[in-house]
Amino acid sequence: MKHIDEEKINRLIQLPQCSRSEFDAIIEKSKNLQRLTTEESAKLLAVKDKELIDIIYSTAKYVKDTIYGKRVVLFVPLYINNICVNECQYCSFCKNNKVTIRKKLTIDEIKEQTRILLERGHKRILMLSSESANEDDDIEYFVKAIEAIYSVSVGKNKVKRINVNLAPLSVENFKKLKKAGIGTYQIFQETYHEETYRKLHGKGPKSDPDNRLDAIDRAFKAGIDDIGIGPLYGLYDYKFETLAMFEHIAYLEKEFGLGPHVVSVPRLEPAYGSEISQSKKYAFTDDEFKQMVAVIRLSVPYTGIIISTRETAEMRNELLNLGVSQISAESRVSPGGYERLDDHNAVKDVQFKLNDQRSIEEVIADLVAYGYMPSFCAACYRRERTGKVFMSIAKPGNIKSKCDINALVTFKEYLEDFAAPEVKKHGYKLIEEKLAQMPETDKNVVLKFFEDIDKGIRDEYV
Numbered sequence: 001m002k003h004i005d006e007e008k009i010n011r012l013i014q015l016p017q018c019s020r021s022e023f024d025a026i027i028e029k030s031k032n033l034q035r036l037t038t039e040e041s042a043k044l045l046a047v048k049d050k051e052l053i054d055i056i057y058s059t060a061k062y063v064k065d066t067i068y069g070k071r072v073v074l075f076v077p078l079y080i081n082n083i084c085v086n087e088c089q090y091c092s093f094c095k096n097n098k099v100t101i102r103k104k105l106t107i108d109e110i111k112e113q114t115r116i117l118l119e120r121g122h123k124r125i126l127m128l129s130s131e132s133a134n135e136d137d138d139i140e141y142f143v144k145a146i147e148a149i150y151s152v153s154v155g156k157n158k159v160k161r162i163n164v165n166l167a168p169l170s171v172e173n174f175k176k177l178k179k180a181g182i183g184t185y186q187i188f189q190e191t192y193h194e195e196t197y198r199k200l201h202g203k204g205p206k207s208d209p210d211n212r213l214d215a216i217d218r219a220f221k222a223g224i225d226d227i228g229i230g231p232l233y234g235l236y237d238y239k240f241e242t243l244a245m246f247e248h249i250a251y252l253e254k255e256f257g258l259g260p261h262v263v264s265v266p267r268l269e270p271a272y273g274s275e276i277s278q279s280k281k282y283a284f285t286d287d288e289f290k291q292m293v294a295v296i297r298l299s300v301p302y303t304g305i306i307i308s309t310r311e312t313a314e315m316r317n318e319l320l321n322l323g324v325s326q327i328s329a330e331s332r333v334s335p336g337g338y339e340r341l342d343d344h345n346a347v348k349d350v351q352f353k354l355n356d357q358r359s360i361e362e363v364i365a366d367l368v369a370y371g372y373m374p375s376f377c378a379a380c381y382r383r384e385r386t387g388k389v390f391m392s393i394a395k396p397g398n399i400k401s402k403c404d405i406n407a408l409v410t411f412k413e414y415l416e417d418f419a420a421p422e423v424k425k426h427g428y429k430l431i432e433e434k435l436a437q438m439p440e441t442d443k444n445v446v447l448k449f450f451e452d453i454d455k456g457i458r459d460e461y462v
C-alpha cells in the first residue's frame with residue numbers, strides 16, 4: 001500500500017520496552033506538546049510496566065487539557081443510505097449480505113430525521129452513506145441531503161455543521177462537497193495491511209486500497225483542509241494499524257504541510273450477516289486499547305480524537321481522561337433509525353452493534369459529573385479557522401480559550417432549550433465553576449453572550 005512501509009512497521013511492533021531514560025525523554029517531548037516520530041510512538045506502545053503506563057495516561061490527560069481544555073464536542077451520526085455496491089466482509093451493508101433491510105432516505109425523510117435530532121438538542125451532524133455504482137449520482141444526492149439538513153429549524157435551533165463520512169470522490173466532486181458547506185471529510189482506511197485489505201474487500205470501487213488512501217490527497221487538493229482518518233481496529237494487529245496510521249499522517253504532513261484534524265479509533269463490532277465481524281482473531285484487551293488511545297494523543301497532540309458509541313459508556317467515560325476530545329451520542333447506525341425508540345441492536349437495518357445507547361441527556365449528565373464541559377461548537381468552520389490556520393492557533397496553545405468560550409455558550413443554549421431540571425441544575429453549577437477559573441477578558445465575552453441567550457438570541461460565537 002502507498003506510503004506504508006510494512007517492513008519498517010513490522011520491525012517497530014517487535015521493539016522491546018525501552019530504557020527508563022529513553023521513556024522519560026519521550027514523555028518530556030510530549031509535555032512540550034511536540035509531535036512524536038513513529039519510532040517514539042512504537043516505544044510507548046511497547047511499554048508494559050504499570051507505573052510507566054500510568055505516566056503515559058497522565059501525560060495524555062495533560063496534553064488534551066492543555067490544547068483543548070476540558071471541553072468535549074458532541075455530535076450525532078445521520079445515516080442516509082445503506083444500499084451498497086461494495087463487498088466489505090465485516091459490514092452488514094455489504095452488497096452480498098441478504099439479511100440487511102435496505103433503505104435510501106428521501107430528502108423529506110432526511111429532513112424529518114434532522115428535525116428529530118434538533119428536537120433532542122443536537123447541533124453537529126456526521127452524515128454517512130453507502131456507495132453506489134455511480135459517483136455522480138452519489139454526489140448529487142449528498143449535496144441535496146446536506147442542503148436539506150441545513151434547511152431544517154426547530155425553534156431558534158439549526159444544525160451548526162455537517163461533517164461527512166463518505167466513500168472516495170474525484171477532486172471535482174470533493175469541490176462540490178466543500179461548496180455544500182461540510183466541515184470535516186472523514187474516511188477510514190479500514191486496514192493499512194495490504195493483504196488483509198485485499199482479502200476483506202471483494203469486488204466494487206472499495207477494492208483498491210490506494211484509491212482509498214488517495215481520497216485524502218484529493219480532498220486536500222479540492223480545498224477540504226479538515227480531514228479525519230482511522231483504521232477499523234480488529235481487522236488486523238492493532239499496533240500495526242496504529243503505527244501505519246502515524247506513517248500515513250507523516251506522509252500527509254510532508255506532502256501537504258498538514259495532518260488530519262481528527263482521528264477515530266473504531267473497534268470492530270458484530271454485524272448481522274457477517275461472520276468476520278464476530279471474529280476475535282485480532283481482538284485486543286481494553287487495557288491495550290486505552291494505552292493505544294493515550295499514545296495517539298501523545299503522538300499527534302494537535303489532532304482531535306473521536307470515540308463513538310461502539311464503546312461502552314464506562315469505556316467512553318474513561319477515555320475522556322486519556323485524550324479523547326469528541327464523542328457521538330445516542331447514535332443510530334441505520335437510515336431512518338431516529339424514528340424508533342426500541343433497542344437499536346434488535347433491527348436488521350443497522351450497520352453493527354452499539355454498546356452505548358444512552359440518550360444525549362444521559363451522556364451530558366455523565367460529562368458534567370466528570371467535570372467535562374459539553375460543547376456543540378462549530379465556530380472554527382464558520383470563522384474559517386480550518387486546516388493550517390487552525391493548526392497555527394492550536395500549536396501555540398491558543399485555541400483553548402476559544403474552545404472554552406464557545407463550549408460554555410453552546411452548553412448554556414442546550415440547558416435553556418432542552419435540558420431537564422436536574423441536568424440544568426448540575427450544568428449551571430459546572431458553568432459557574434468554569435467561569436470562576438476563566439481569565440477576566442474571556443469571562444466578559446461569555447457573560448455578554450449569556451445576556452443575549454437570556455434575551456432569546458442564539459448562535460453567537462467567537
Ligand code: SAM
Pocket residue numbers: 090091092128129130131165166167168187188190206231232266267268269270271277310351352
Ligand atoms: N461508504 C463510506 C466509505 O466507503 O467509507 C462509509 C462507510 S461506513 C458508513 C462507516 C464506517 O463504518 C466504515 O468505514 C467502517 O470502518 C465502519 N464499520 C463497518 N463495519 C463495521 C463493524 N462491523 N463494526 C464497526 N465498525 C464498522
